[in-house]
Amino acid sequence: MFEVKSYSKDRVQSYDLLIKQLDALLEGETNRIANLSNASALLGQFLERINWVGFYLLEEDELVLGPFQGLPACVRIPLGKGVCGTSAEQKATFVVADVNAFPGHIACDAASQSEIVIPLIKNGQTIGVLDIDSPEKDRFDEVDKEKLEEFTETLLKHI
Known part of the structure; x- marks a missing residue:
């Protein structure tokens, strides 16, 4: 049975524990949707001061909504559009301090003010964000x- 351990006040140590928990939680499971679902749930429990966490998966030339925690979201995002589409296209992490200042930002939730998007790259190919x-x-x-x-690198070993 999976057990959530307490996180320390040190953010780096807490993240390291989170990554170990993810690896243990996904060990032996190969279903991509199940693993992405548990990863989003784990992040939803761990991260403070967020209103949405989840995955978009690449299908042809657009990102399609995958497992997430939060309010209903945009279902499809073209590559190169918004923070998610730009991250997927450029294969780069984007830390956006003010989403309203990001050119072409797609506002799925008006409450969102900042965002981080990490591309999921497996075997050199973007598979989502x-x-x-x-x-x-x-x-x-x-x-x-x-x-x-680091969290996404660990996740990618299981999907």
């Missing part, structure tokens, strides 16, 4: 970027 929104401006920093990239 991890998208996390916050109702606070400037919510995400370099620690979040580094550790969420």
Whole structure:
């Protein structure tokens, strides 16, 4: 049985524990949707001051909504559009302090003020993105970027 351990006040240590928990939670499971669902649930429990966390999966030339935690969201996002589509197209993580200042931002939830999007790249190919929104401006920093990239690397071993 999976057990959630307590997180410390040190953010790096807490993220490291989260990544270990993800690896243990997904061990032996190969179903992509099940693993993405558990990953989004785990992040939803771990991260504070967010209003949406989930995945968009690449199908042909657009991202399609996958497992998530939060309010209903945009279902399809073209490559190169908004933060998610740009991240997928450029294969780069985007930390956006103010979504309203991002050219072409797609507002799925008007409450979202900042965002981090990490591309999911497997065997050199983008397969989707991890998208996390916050109702606070400037919510995400370099620690979040580094550790969420590690989180997605661990996740990709299981999908």
